[in-house]
Amino acid sequence: MKNYHLRNFATLISYMFSAHLVSAVVYIFFLANAEKQYVDALRFDEIHILLLVIFAAVFVITMPAMLVSHFKNSEKKMNFLNATYDGGDKKVAVITALKESITVFAANLTLQLPMIIAFMFIGYRYADASVFETLYICDMGVYIFFGNSIVGGLLIAALWALVYFLSTAFIICPMWGLGRIRRKGSPLKPEEPEKDVFYRHIFKNQYKIFYVLKVLLISLLISFAVMLVGAVILGAVISILGDLGRRIFFGLIYTFVFYKVHGHRRDSSYFPQEKKFSFIKEAVAFWKEEMIYYLIVFGVLAAVCEISLFIPSLPIKFMGNNIVTFICMFLFPFYGTVNVPVLRSVLNIAWALCVVLICTVIKSYRGHRKVSRASRFRR
Numbered sequence: 001m002k003n004y005h006l007r008n009f010a011t012l013i014s015y016m017f018s019a020h021l022v023s024a025v026v027y028i029f030f031l032a033n034a035e036k037q038y039v040d041a042l043r044f045d046e047i048h049i050l051l052l053v054i055f056a057a058v059f060v061i062t063m064p065a066m067l068v069s070h071f072k073n074s075e076k077k078m079n080f081l082n083a084t085y086d087g088g089d090k091k092v093a094v095i096t097a098l099k100e101s102i103t104v105f106a107a108n109l110t111l112q113l114p115m116i117i118a119f120m121f122i123g124y125r126y127a128d129a130s131v132f133e134t135l136y137i138c139d140m141g142v143y144i145f146f147g148n149s150i151v152g153g154l155l156i157a158a159l160w161a162l163v164y165f166l167s168t169a170f171i172i173c174p175m176w177g178l179g180r181i182r183r184k185g186s187p188l189k190p191e192e193p194e195k196d197v198f199y200r201h202i203f204k205n206q207y208k209i210f211y212v213l214k215v216l217l218i219s220l221l222i223s224f225a226v227m228l229v230g231a232v233i234l235g236a237v238i239s240i241l242g243d244l245g246r247r248i249f250f251g252l253i254y255t256f257v258f259y260k261v262h263g264h265r266r267d268s269s270y271f272p273q274e275k276k277f278s279f280i281k282e283a284v285a286f287w288k289e290e291m292i293y294y295l296i297v298f299g300v301l302a303a304v305c306e307i308s309l310f311i312p313s314l315p316i317k318f319m320g321n322n323i324v325t326f327i328c329m330f331l332f333p334f335y336g337t338v339n340v341p342v343l344r345s346v347l348n349i350a351w352a353l354c355v356v357l358i359c360t361v362i363k364s365y366r367g368h369r370k371v372s373r374a375s376r377f378r379r
Helices: 004-040 044-072 074-083 089-122 131-135 137-146 149-178 194-202 208-229 231-240 243-261 279-308 323-327 343-375
Strands: 316-318
Touching: 004 044, 004 089, 004 131, 004 137, 044 074, 044 137, 044 149, 044 208, 044 323, 074 089, 074 149, 089 131, 089 137, 089 149, 131 137, 137 149, 208 243, 208 279, 243 343, 279 323, 279 343
Parallel strands: none
Antiparallel strands: none
């Protein structure tokens, strides 16, 4: 507990700074030239939309990553469990979330402070921004939208704090409570491993949507990392492939990553298999248990991608992708190849669902086969 709030503040600052740094690098390599072209054509409205999209993308990616880190923080979890040893989970959850959200608000506003002051004097220099200004490119869209960096900075910090408060109070703290061994005055009972408690509730569809979002987010981030790190090595392979071949190639990278990420702590199948593994029964059980949540997420993302293709101001940068479809490129590899509205979204959703289903069933089969082989040597 010593210096907890100071350490927490520094940790949150580091997370947010990393998000600013990554967004600046992506902007320099993929979007800076598009902004210059818009400036030359005096299309400033398109630039403002682009900057707002960057802000939304950074927020949507960074916030879940920070919440996952918060959930896995053993010190924060222990503080909550100790505070609720006598009960009062909801009250303590709200107080805990309020303290965390205030720290998030202060950390975000502190990080923005240099740019808030700079924007008041120099504004935003289109296509001529310094490295310092580019570091805050993910905040610039909100500053410009309100025409005031103070208002924009406060609203950004308030948005971070609000989402953090709601997520901590109504998702993270209740999930921590699932792994509680006992309360004061309760009878002793055999200790259940935290992993088993977590998956016992997950497989009962409690918080399942958040588990699905977590798996997809981690898979996408790793896929982009593989693409960036292996750009030099894979460049020769990509260059000799056609447009459709390159899209399928990136789709296969994501398939491999998703296979490794999904259920990496899962030791059992979705259907209680006997000696002979049934692929059909496993697929049906998975559909009822988890697949429906993937369908919901893919449907929402496909709708966003479909709408973005009707916005001419969004720049096309890579293999016919705009900024939105580029972010979803690994999930939906066929935007830009099939140009029929709605049909392209259906095709991409079908691809994404097939990837999820095949990877999950194969992993269940391998786990069942491993257990079956091990049981032969038991006495």
